[in-house]
Amino acid sequence: MRLSAVRRKRLMWAFLVLVGAGLGAWMMLQALQKNVMYFYSVSELLEQPASSEKTVRLGGVVAAGSLRQGQGVKVFFDLTDYQKSIPVVYEGLLPSLFREGQGVVATGQLMDEGRFVASQLLAKHDENYMPPEVAAGLKKAEP
Protein backbone atom coordinates (compact mmCIF):
# COMPACT_ATOMS: atom_id res chain seq x y z
CA MET A 1 0.00 0.00 0.00
CA ARG A 2 1.40 3.41 -1.01
CA LEU A 3 0.93 6.26 1.39
CA SER A 4 0.89 9.87 0.29
CA ALA A 5 3.53 12.17 1.75
CA VAL A 6 1.19 13.81 4.23
CA ARG A 7 -0.09 10.43 5.48
CA ARG A 8 3.43 9.13 5.80
CA LYS A 9 4.21 12.15 7.93
CA ARG A 10 1.19 11.47 10.16
CA LEU A 11 2.21 7.82 10.45
CA MET A 12 5.63 8.98 11.62
CA TRP A 13 3.98 11.18 14.23
CA ALA A 14 1.78 8.34 15.49
CA PHE A 15 4.87 6.17 15.73
CA LEU A 16 6.77 8.87 17.63
CA VAL A 17 3.87 9.35 20.07
CA LEU A 18 3.80 5.60 20.75
CA VAL A 19 7.56 5.32 21.23
CA GLY A 20 7.68 8.45 23.39
CA ALA A 21 4.82 7.36 25.63
CA GLY A 22 6.28 3.86 25.91
CA LEU A 23 9.72 5.17 26.81
CA GLY A 24 8.24 7.55 29.37
CA ALA A 25 6.19 4.82 31.00
CA TRP A 26 9.17 2.46 31.05
CA MET A 27 11.42 5.01 32.73
CA MET A 28 8.74 5.86 35.27
CA LEU A 29 8.20 2.22 36.16
CA GLN A 30 11.95 1.64 36.43
CA ALA A 31 12.19 4.51 38.91
CA LEU A 32 9.18 3.23 40.84
CA GLN A 33 10.12 -0.46 40.65
CA LYS A 34 10.32 -0.79 44.45
CA ASN A 35 6.99 0.91 45.05
CA VAL A 36 5.10 -1.01 42.39
CA MET A 37 5.80 -4.24 44.28
CA TYR A 38 2.78 -4.81 46.48
CA PHE A 39 4.71 -6.86 49.06
CA TYR A 40 8.16 -8.18 49.95
CA SER A 41 8.87 -11.88 49.74
CA VAL A 42 10.30 -13.49 52.88
CA SER A 43 13.88 -13.52 51.57
CA GLU A 44 13.61 -9.92 50.34
CA LEU A 45 12.44 -8.69 53.74
CA LEU A 46 15.20 -10.54 55.59
CA GLU A 47 17.82 -8.84 53.43
CA GLN A 48 16.72 -5.50 54.87
CA PRO A 49 17.57 -4.30 58.37
CA ALA A 50 14.75 -5.07 60.80
CA SER A 51 12.83 -1.95 61.76
CA SER A 52 9.81 -1.87 64.02
CA GLU A 53 9.16 1.71 62.84
CA LYS A 54 8.45 0.85 59.23
CA THR A 55 5.16 -0.76 58.21
CA VAL A 56 5.66 -3.16 55.33
CA ARG A 57 3.73 -5.89 53.55
CA LEU A 58 5.09 -9.40 53.65
CA GLY A 59 3.90 -12.11 51.28
CA GLY A 60 4.49 -15.85 51.57
CA VAL A 61 2.95 -19.22 52.22
CA VAL A 62 1.69 -20.30 55.65
CA ALA A 63 4.17 -23.07 56.52
CA ALA A 64 2.63 -26.51 57.02
CA GLY A 65 2.37 -27.49 60.67
CA SER A 66 3.25 -24.04 61.98
CA LEU A 67 -0.22 -22.68 62.77
CA ARG A 68 -0.91 -22.28 66.52
CA GLN A 69 -3.93 -20.70 68.16
CA GLY A 70 -3.13 -18.14 70.86
CA GLN A 71 -5.44 -16.49 73.34
CA GLY A 72 -8.67 -15.12 71.88
CA VAL A 73 -8.28 -14.38 68.20
CA LYS A 74 -4.49 -14.38 68.30
CA VAL A 75 -2.68 -16.76 65.93
CA PHE A 76 0.97 -17.66 65.44
CA PHE A 77 2.37 -19.12 62.21
CA ASP A 78 5.44 -19.09 60.01
CA LEU A 79 5.47 -17.42 56.60
CA THR A 80 7.82 -19.11 54.16
CA ASP A 81 9.01 -18.80 50.58
CA TYR A 82 10.39 -22.36 50.80
CA GLN A 83 13.89 -20.98 51.38
CA LYS A 84 13.59 -18.87 54.51
CA SER A 85 10.77 -18.26 56.93
CA ILE A 86 9.63 -15.62 59.39
CA PRO A 87 7.46 -16.22 62.48
CA VAL A 88 4.32 -14.09 62.39
CA VAL A 89 1.86 -13.12 65.09
CA TYR A 90 -1.56 -11.73 64.18
CA GLU A 91 -4.59 -10.72 66.17
CA GLY A 92 -7.89 -10.34 64.37
CA LEU A 93 -10.36 -11.94 62.00
CA LEU A 94 -8.90 -14.38 59.48
CA PRO A 95 -9.96 -14.37 55.81
CA SER A 96 -11.95 -17.47 54.93
CA LEU A 97 -9.24 -18.83 52.62
CA PHE A 98 -6.63 -18.67 55.42
CA ARG A 99 -5.07 -22.08 56.14
CA GLU A 100 -1.74 -23.87 56.11
CA GLY A 101 -0.22 -24.00 52.64
CA GLN A 102 -2.15 -20.88 51.58
CA GLY A 103 -0.47 -17.77 50.18
CA VAL A 104 -1.13 -14.68 52.32
CA VAL A 105 -0.04 -11.05 52.46
CA ALA A 106 0.50 -9.64 55.97
CA THR A 107 0.80 -5.92 56.77
CA GLY A 108 2.85 -5.05 59.83
CA GLN A 109 6.32 -4.54 61.28
CA LEU A 110 9.36 -6.78 61.50
CA MET A 111 10.55 -6.57 65.12
CA ASP A 112 14.18 -6.63 66.22
CA GLU A 113 13.84 -10.15 67.60
CA GLY A 114 12.88 -11.33 64.11
CA ARG A 115 9.17 -11.67 64.67
CA PHE A 116 6.65 -10.09 62.27
CA VAL A 117 3.72 -8.44 64.01
CA ALA A 118 0.85 -8.22 61.55
CA SER A 119 -2.08 -5.83 61.81
CA GLN A 120 -3.83 -6.96 58.61
CA LEU A 121 -3.96 -10.31 56.85
CA LEU A 122 -5.11 -10.88 53.27
CA ALA A 123 -5.43 -14.27 51.58
CA LYS A 124 -3.83 -14.57 48.15
CA HIS A 125 -5.57 -17.22 46.10
CA ASP A 126 -3.79 -18.90 43.21
CA GLU A 127 -4.67 -19.31 39.54
CA ASN A 128 -5.72 -22.98 39.84
CA TYR A 129 -9.39 -23.83 39.53
CA MET A 130 -10.75 -27.36 39.81
CA PRO A 131 -13.71 -29.27 41.26
CA PRO A 132 -13.25 -30.68 44.81
CA GLU A 133 -13.18 -34.30 43.53
CA VAL A 134 -10.26 -33.52 41.23
CA ALA A 135 -8.41 -31.78 44.05
CA ALA A 136 -8.98 -34.79 46.32
CA GLY A 137 -7.75 -37.10 43.57
CA LEU A 138 -4.60 -35.03 43.13
CA LYS A 139 -3.97 -35.10 46.86
CA LYS A 140 -4.36 -38.87 46.98
CA ALA A 141 -1.93 -39.29 44.12
CA GLU A 142 0.73 -37.40 46.08
CA PRO A 143 3.12 -39.65 48.00
Added chain:
Amino acid sequence: MNRFWRWSLQWGQPAMLYQRLLRLQPWVATLAIIFLLVGGYTAFWLAPADYQQGEVFRILYVHVPAAWLSMMVYGAMVGLALLVFIWQVTIAGWAMKTFAWLGAGYTLIALVTGAIWGQPTWGTWWVWDARLTSELVLLFIYLGIVLIFDVLADARAAARMAAILTLVGSVNLPIIHYSVIWWHTLHQPPSIRGLETSMHWSMLYPLLLMALAFLLVFVWQVVWHLRCRVLMEARHTPWLAKRLRSLNQSGENG
Protein backbone atom coordinates in the same frame (compact mmCIF):
# COMPACT_ATOMS: atom_id res chain seq x y z
CA MET B 1 -8.09 -8.18 -4.24
CA ASN B 2 -9.63 -5.22 -5.95
CA ARG B 3 -13.15 -6.30 -5.03
CA PHE B 4 -12.20 -6.91 -1.44
CA TRP B 5 -10.59 -3.49 -1.34
CA ARG B 6 -13.74 -1.83 -2.63
CA TRP B 7 -15.87 -3.83 -0.17
CA SER B 8 -13.65 -2.67 2.72
CA LEU B 9 -13.78 0.97 1.70
CA GLN B 10 -17.58 0.85 1.48
CA TRP B 11 -17.73 0.54 5.28
CA GLY B 12 -16.64 4.17 5.28
CA GLN B 13 -19.71 5.38 3.33
CA PRO B 14 -22.66 6.18 5.61
CA ALA B 15 -25.36 4.82 3.26
CA MET B 16 -23.55 1.50 2.74
CA LEU B 17 -22.60 1.27 6.40
CA TYR B 18 -26.22 1.78 7.44
CA GLN B 19 -27.39 -0.97 5.08
CA ARG B 20 -24.85 -3.43 6.40
CA LEU B 21 -25.44 -2.63 10.06
CA LEU B 22 -29.17 -3.06 9.57
CA ARG B 23 -28.64 -6.46 7.97
CA LEU B 24 -26.13 -7.50 10.62
CA GLN B 25 -28.15 -6.52 13.67
CA PRO B 26 -30.69 -9.39 13.94
CA TRP B 27 -27.96 -12.00 13.44
CA VAL B 28 -25.65 -10.54 16.04
CA ALA B 29 -28.53 -10.06 18.48
CA THR B 30 -29.74 -13.65 18.10
CA LEU B 31 -26.25 -15.10 18.50
CA ALA B 32 -25.56 -12.90 21.53
CA ILE B 33 -28.74 -14.01 23.30
CA ILE B 34 -28.11 -17.70 22.51
CA PHE B 35 -24.54 -17.56 23.81
CA LEU B 36 -25.60 -15.62 26.92
CA LEU B 37 -28.24 -18.23 27.76
CA VAL B 38 -26.06 -21.25 27.06
CA GLY B 39 -22.97 -19.68 28.63
CA GLY B 40 -24.90 -18.53 31.69
CA TYR B 41 -26.44 -21.98 32.15
CA THR B 42 -23.07 -23.75 31.96
CA ALA B 43 -21.36 -21.15 34.15
CA PHE B 44 -23.92 -20.87 36.94
CA TRP B 45 -25.45 -24.37 36.98
CA LEU B 46 -23.31 -26.96 35.21
CA ALA B 47 -19.82 -25.89 36.29
CA PRO B 48 -18.76 -27.46 39.60
CA ALA B 49 -17.88 -25.36 42.65
CA ASP B 50 -14.17 -24.69 43.18
CA TYR B 51 -12.19 -26.89 45.58
CA GLN B 52 -10.90 -23.81 47.43
CA GLN B 53 -13.30 -20.97 46.90
CA GLY B 54 -16.58 -22.84 46.65
CA GLU B 55 -19.44 -21.08 44.87
CA VAL B 56 -17.87 -17.61 45.11
CA PHE B 57 -15.52 -18.35 42.23
CA ARG B 58 -18.47 -18.18 39.79
CA ILE B 59 -18.18 -14.39 39.74
CA LEU B 60 -15.19 -15.10 37.53
CA TYR B 61 -17.63 -15.83 34.71
CA VAL B 62 -18.59 -12.15 34.65
CA HIS B 63 -15.34 -10.65 35.90
CA VAL B 64 -12.95 -12.27 33.42
CA PRO B 65 -14.99 -11.70 30.22
CA ALA B 66 -15.53 -8.05 31.22
CA ALA B 67 -11.83 -7.58 31.98
CA TRP B 68 -10.77 -9.23 28.70
CA LEU B 69 -13.25 -7.09 26.80
CA SER B 70 -12.08 -3.91 28.52
CA MET B 71 -8.63 -4.53 27.05
CA MET B 72 -9.75 -5.87 23.66
CA VAL B 73 -11.99 -2.85 23.08
CA TYR B 74 -9.05 -0.59 23.80
CA GLY B 75 -6.86 -2.55 21.41
CA ALA B 76 -9.48 -2.12 18.67
CA MET B 77 -9.71 1.56 19.54
CA VAL B 78 -5.99 1.95 18.81
CA GLY B 79 -6.72 0.72 15.27
CA LEU B 80 -9.57 3.24 14.96
CA ALA B 81 -7.29 5.97 16.29
CA LEU B 82 -4.81 5.27 13.49
CA LEU B 83 -7.63 5.43 10.92
CA VAL B 84 -8.66 8.80 12.36
CA PHE B 85 -5.17 10.17 12.73
CA ILE B 86 -3.57 9.08 9.47
CA TRP B 87 -6.46 8.60 7.04
CA GLN B 88 -8.99 10.94 8.71
CA VAL B 89 -11.85 8.47 8.32
CA THR B 90 -14.90 10.25 9.74
CA ILE B 91 -16.77 7.10 10.68
CA ALA B 92 -13.76 5.76 12.61
CA GLY B 93 -14.19 8.81 14.83
CA TRP B 94 -17.86 7.97 15.43
CA ALA B 95 -16.92 4.41 16.26
CA MET B 96 -14.20 5.62 18.65
CA LYS B 97 -16.76 7.47 20.75
CA THR B 98 -18.97 4.38 20.94
CA PHE B 99 -16.00 2.16 21.80
CA ALA B 100 -14.83 4.54 24.54
CA TRP B 101 -18.24 4.60 26.20
CA LEU B 102 -18.66 0.82 26.07
CA GLY B 103 -15.05 0.18 27.06
CA ALA B 104 -15.51 2.35 30.14
CA GLY B 105 -18.60 0.32 31.00
CA TYR B 106 -16.83 -3.03 30.74
CA THR B 107 -13.87 -1.71 32.74
CA LEU B 108 -16.27 -0.61 35.46
CA ILE B 109 -17.94 -4.06 35.46
CA ALA B 110 -14.51 -5.70 35.80
CA LEU B 111 -13.54 -3.42 38.71
CA VAL B 112 -16.84 -3.80 40.58
CA THR B 113 -17.09 -7.59 40.18
CA GLY B 114 -13.42 -7.83 41.18
CA ALA B 115 -14.15 -5.92 44.39
CA ILE B 116 -17.15 -8.12 45.16
CA TRP B 117 -14.97 -11.19 44.58
CA GLY B 118 -12.06 -9.81 46.58
CA GLN B 119 -14.07 -9.17 49.72
CA PRO B 120 -14.82 -12.84 50.60
CA THR B 121 -11.66 -14.39 49.15
CA TRP B 122 -8.82 -11.94 49.86
CA GLY B 123 -10.50 -10.25 52.79
CA THR B 124 -10.61 -6.78 51.21
CA TRP B 125 -12.56 -4.89 48.54
CA TRP B 126 -9.60 -3.05 47.15
CA VAL B 127 -5.81 -2.88 47.34
CA TRP B 128 -3.45 -0.63 45.43
CA ASP B 129 -1.52 -3.40 43.74
CA ALA B 130 -0.22 -3.08 40.18
CA ARG B 131 -3.07 -5.01 38.50
CA LEU B 132 -5.95 -3.23 40.18
CA THR B 133 -4.35 0.18 39.86
CA SER B 134 -3.50 -0.17 36.16
CA GLU B 135 -7.07 -1.32 35.43
CA LEU B 136 -8.36 1.76 37.27
CA VAL B 137 -6.05 3.91 35.13
CA LEU B 138 -7.66 2.27 32.07
CA LEU B 139 -11.07 3.46 33.30
CA PHE B 140 -9.76 7.02 33.65
CA ILE B 141 -8.26 6.94 30.14
CA TYR B 142 -11.61 5.76 28.72
CA LEU B 143 -13.42 8.51 30.61
CA GLY B 144 -10.90 11.07 29.35
CA ILE B 145 -11.64 10.04 25.76
CA VAL B 146 -15.39 10.20 26.37
CA LEU B 147 -14.91 13.66 27.87
CA ILE B 148 -13.02 14.92 24.82
CA PHE B 149 -15.88 13.86 22.55
CA ASP B 150 -18.45 15.44 24.85
CA VAL B 151 -16.67 18.74 25.45
CA LEU B 152 -15.33 19.61 22.00
CA ALA B 153 -18.11 20.83 19.69
CA ASP B 154 -16.08 20.24 16.53
CA ALA B 155 -16.42 16.49 15.93
CA ARG B 156 -13.32 16.26 13.70
CA ALA B 157 -11.09 18.06 16.16
CA ALA B 158 -12.46 15.92 18.98
CA ALA B 159 -11.77 12.72 17.05
CA ARG B 160 -8.16 13.73 16.33
CA MET B 161 -7.50 14.72 19.91
CA ALA B 162 -9.11 11.52 21.21
CA ALA B 163 -6.97 9.55 18.75
CA ILE B 164 -3.79 11.01 20.20
CA LEU B 165 -4.90 10.29 23.76
CA THR B 166 -5.78 6.74 22.70
CA LEU B 167 -2.28 6.22 21.27
CA VAL B 168 -0.61 7.59 24.40
CA GLY B 169 -2.87 5.53 26.68
CA SER B 170 -2.16 2.31 24.78
CA VAL B 171 1.06 2.06 26.81
CA ASN B 172 -1.14 0.97 29.69
CA LEU B 173 -2.32 -2.23 27.93
CA PRO B 174 0.91 -4.25 28.30
CA ILE B 175 1.26 -2.90 31.83
CA ILE B 176 -2.15 -4.31 32.79
CA HIS B 177 -1.39 -7.63 31.15
CA TYR B 178 2.08 -8.15 32.59
CA SER B 179 1.51 -6.49 35.97
CA VAL B 180 0.86 -9.83 37.68
CA ILE B 181 3.98 -11.34 36.11
CA TRP B 182 6.48 -8.47 36.50
CA TRP B 183 5.61 -7.52 40.08
CA HIS B 184 4.35 -9.03 43.33
CA THR B 185 0.61 -8.39 43.35
CA LEU B 186 -2.28 -9.59 45.46
CA HIS B 187 -4.07 -10.46 42.22
CA GLN B 188 -3.13 -13.95 41.02
CA PRO B 189 -1.37 -14.56 37.68
CA PRO B 190 -3.50 -15.53 34.64
CA SER B 191 -5.02 -19.02 34.57
CA ILE B 192 -4.82 -19.18 30.79
CA ARG B 193 -1.45 -18.56 29.20
CA GLY B 194 -1.53 -19.17 25.47
CA LEU B 195 -2.73 -22.74 25.15
CA GLU B 196 -1.76 -23.75 28.68
CA THR B 197 -4.27 -23.46 31.44
CA SER B 198 -4.46 -24.19 35.15
CA MET B 199 -8.23 -24.42 35.03
CA HIS B 200 -10.15 -27.69 34.90
CA TRP B 201 -11.94 -28.21 31.58
CA SER B 202 -15.37 -28.41 33.27
CA MET B 203 -14.82 -24.82 34.47
CA LEU B 204 -12.93 -23.57 31.45
CA TYR B 205 -15.47 -24.12 28.67
CA PRO B 206 -18.18 -22.05 30.43
CA LEU B 207 -15.64 -19.23 30.67
CA LEU B 208 -14.91 -19.41 26.94
CA LEU B 209 -18.65 -19.44 26.17
CA MET B 210 -19.24 -16.44 28.42
CA ALA B 211 -16.32 -14.57 26.87
CA LEU B 212 -17.83 -15.16 23.42
CA ALA B 213 -21.25 -14.06 24.71
CA PHE B 214 -19.80 -10.82 26.08
CA LEU B 215 -18.00 -10.17 22.81
CA LEU B 216 -21.24 -10.69 20.86
CA VAL B 217 -23.14 -8.37 23.18
CA PHE B 218 -20.46 -5.76 22.63
CA VAL B 219 -20.71 -6.11 18.83
CA TRP B 220 -24.50 -5.84 19.12
CA GLN B 221 -24.14 -2.63 21.13
CA VAL B 222 -21.68 -1.21 18.60
CA VAL B 223 -23.96 -2.07 15.63
CA TRP B 224 -26.91 -0.43 17.35
CA HIS B 225 -25.07 2.73 18.47
CA LEU B 226 -23.31 3.23 15.16
CA ARG B 227 -26.54 2.81 13.22
CA CYS B 228 -28.21 5.50 15.32
CA ARG B 229 -25.18 7.74 14.86
CA VAL B 230 -25.30 7.33 11.06
CA LEU B 231 -28.99 8.27 11.10
CA MET B 232 -28.30 11.30 13.28
CA GLU B 233 -25.49 12.54 11.06
CA ALA B 234 -27.41 11.85 7.85
CA ARG B 235 -30.66 13.51 8.83
CA HIS B 236 -30.26 16.23 6.16
CA THR B 237 -28.86 14.11 3.34
CA PRO B 238 -30.72 12.99 0.20
CA TRP B 239 -30.07 9.24 0.61
CA LEU B 240 -31.92 9.10 3.88
CA ALA B 241 -34.84 11.13 2.54
CA LYS B 242 -35.07 8.75 -0.41
CA ARG B 243 -34.96 5.76 1.89
CA LEU B 244 -37.67 7.16 4.12
CA ARG B 245 -39.87 7.93 1.12
CA SER B 246 -39.57 4.38 -0.16
CA LEU B 247 -40.38 3.05 3.32
CA ASN B 248 -43.48 5.27 3.46
CA GLN B 249 -44.67 4.13 0.07
CA SER B 250 -44.28 0.46 0.84
CA GLY B 251 -46.16 1.10 4.09
CA GLU B 252 -49.06 2.72 2.26
CA ASN B 253 -49.21 0.00 -0.34
CA GLY B 254 -49.18 -2.73 2.23
